[in-house]
Amino acid sequence: MTLRISAVVERWPVNGHFTIARGAKKFVDLLVVVVSDGTRIGYGEGTAIYYSGETAEKCLGQVERVIDELEAHSVSMAREILQSLLPSGAARNALDCALWDLEAKQTGRALWELVGMRLPPLPLETAFTISLGTPDAMLADARSAAKNGYSLLKLKLNGDADRDRVAAVRAGARDARIIVDANESWGAVDIAAEAEALKHLGVAMIEQPLPAGQDAALANISSPLPIFADESCHAAQDVPRLVGLYQGVNIKLDKAGGLTEALALRQAAQSAKMQVMVGCMLSTSLAIQPAFLVAQSADWVDLDGPVLLANDRPGGFSFANGCLSPA
Template sequence: MTNPSVTTRIERWPVAGAFTIARNSQTEVELIVAEVSDGTHVGRGEATPIYYEGETAELCAEAIAMRAKARTPLTRESLLDTMMEGAARNALDCALWELEAKQAGKPVWQLAGLPQPAPAATAFTISLAEPATMEAAAKAASGRHAMLKIKLDADRIEERVAAVRRGAPDARLIVDANESWDDLDIGAEARALAALGVEMIEQPVSAGEEDLLLGLGAPIPFCADESCHTHEDLDRCEGRFQAVNIKLDKAGGLTEALLLAEKARMRGMAVMVGCMLSTSLGIAPAALLAPRAKWIDLDGPLLLARDRPGGFALKDGLLVPPAAPFWG
């Protein structure tokens, strides 16, 4: 079997304002796009390099080029054994999914045995800022989004969450500490946030410090993000986290993401499907996991100054899949 040809390109997309979390602030996101072709059909995949893991778009492009030169078959299954998880594998895996779908004359969701994509409510991220700024952002978003995800660090936690609650009194709230609470009384913080109506806390501790969550008796679940990339990370998460945030860029593609979702479910862990800053091309494969998720956080394109034409739309608080063929 002849391997498909592979090309990559690096794209830069402006953020709407700034996207600020505990570890950094971004005004632009750099993406890697892979295309695979059999001479008749072209499959595409977009990924966002995980900067906190040392990834860059240039390194991703190099990794994809090296894999394309290998003499072994270029298939989704072979990628699991020949590439590390991460953005490079994600871009290539998603491109291969779309190529297979076009070759088979059926959409990816059918190939994967999944439900057809449907409108779904997504969380909208409130960036870390002064409490008054976060309150205003929550008020502006509350009419369009039923669930808000609050970015936090270790400073003024309750004050910031209370400000968001004032701005959006009826919204569902989840928070993301991005590994910043190692030195805090995490159980006390969880109880305080539960009193403010927060229903889940994402990644309160640094990856590698999961044991800090043992025996806390928190009233709301903890969700692993940085601590869980693939199904092989579930052992260190079980008993510490009650849910996992599945992002294709961490998992290294839709193929591993589907496996991770199933393995998490078998352990009784809830699933969140999330994303990095991305365009709708990166969201389309991730959205296939939405029916399996308790929390959906696919607002990547909504945080950009612009998106690809024909991508996802926000309507009545729901993220609506493209009407015309877009990906897969």
């Protein structure tokens, strides 16, 4: 049974503002892949890993270059070939997830069954992202998030007066659990001292303090808080070199290159006794569907991508009381 594959780039506006250490975004371009067997249709979505040099247009080109080769195979064979045909990244993610979706529809099984889960997925508490801003702006955003039921907040930091920002968020959401994401910006920061100060402000975890490639410096740092790898961890093969430097990894399907590799990465991290966080890029619920399954056994969940956009796809996830649930 031959396949038919197509892909497009869609532009989605951000809800208000989204700012991290690398800059601000007003919209996100999403790669959407459609795979059909003539009767059923599978869908996948990817967001370019921009810090790796990806763009939605480049990812679209990657997909278009492999269409002819993949269309000649069955859905399961196409997915297997895809793993070596494209590198990890948003293009492979969108294709991989579309192939998984089609295979589930062909077999008449739910995707959670197809990936080996014994029980249907359960609603999950998700972090809500507080964009980088002035302490006053972040306090206001934290207060709003708390009023909307979010009790786990993820703060974007940049290595400059971060303690003031965290203190402001704590004032705005006194009962919330807080995790922080430095997005590689703490190269000039005393990480141990910063972690100690943030611990007293109720922070529970630090994500990617140093630039990827400078991870070895963490071996000489005694942090009172667990440190998770994000930009430093894309695929299962990264885990061995991160053991002893990080206490956990952030799995994103766009980094991993799809559901197939994300599942392998989760297994590798758990086998190495590392904690697991499942995160996302700015995205609609289409991209969250497979990530939601990977997150079922995660220690931390950060799948708020759709609520950071002005709108979501019809029939997307429900976000209520700090939890996400299938519609």
